Amino acid sequence: MYTTHGLLFEVDRDGDNFFMELKAIGKLTHQDYEQITPLIDDALEGVANPKVNVYFDGSEFEGWELQAAWDDLKLGLKHGKKFHRIAIYGNQRWMDIVAKIGSWFISGEVKCFDTPFDALAWLREE
Numbered sequence: 397m398y399t400t401h402g403l404l405f406e407v408d409r410d411g412d413n414f415f416m417e418l419k420a421i422g423k424l425t426h427q428d429y430e431q432i433t434p435l436i437d438d439a440l441e442g443v444a445n446p447k448v449n450v451y452f453d454g455s456e457f458e459g460w461e462l463q464a465a466w467d468d469l470k471l472g473l474k475h476g477k478k479f480h481r482i483a484i485y486g487n488q489r490w491m492d493i494v495a496k497i498g499s500w501f502i503s504g505e506v507k508c509f510d511t512p513f514d515a516l517a518w519l520r521e522e
Contacts, residue, residue: 401425401458403432407439414439414448415519420457420486429467436471440478447480448504449519453512454486476502483515484508 401422408415416436440446460468479502509515 401428403428405432405435407435409439412443412446414446416448416450417453418450419453419455422456423458424460424464424468426461426463426467429464429471433467433471436475440475446478448475448478449480450482451512451515451519452482452484452486454484457486472502480504481519482506483519485510485512485515 401424402420403424404417404419404421406417416439418432440448481504482502484506485508507515507518509518
């Protein structure tokens with residue numbers, strides 16, 4: 397059986413303000429983070445005080461392999477102070493876990509939403 401997994405990533409920048417959209421598919425692996433981490437690092441490189449809002453679509457997320465969970469932790473420790481808001485939509489089983497763990501390592505707010513519309517609306521507030 398073939399299992400699809402991966403992270404889709406898109407970033408928009410306006411000055412020091414960033415909007416990142418991530419979609420997790422399947423069970424994430426170390427290789428997924430080897431691909432996505434340099435993209436996030438490059439996007440934020442050279443920006444002294446970035447304000448990053450993230451929309452995380454976990455509707456097809458099924459968890460992490462052990463090494464991928466460690467990679468996710470390292471990414472949060474490296475960039476956690478740069479995140480302003482993270483809106484999580486998707487798989488209810490994982491949403492609360494991701495939000496709770498994420499809130500330990502980022503300085504901004506993390507909230508879970510039942511619809512993508514509500515998640516995106518919250519990110520656009522202010």
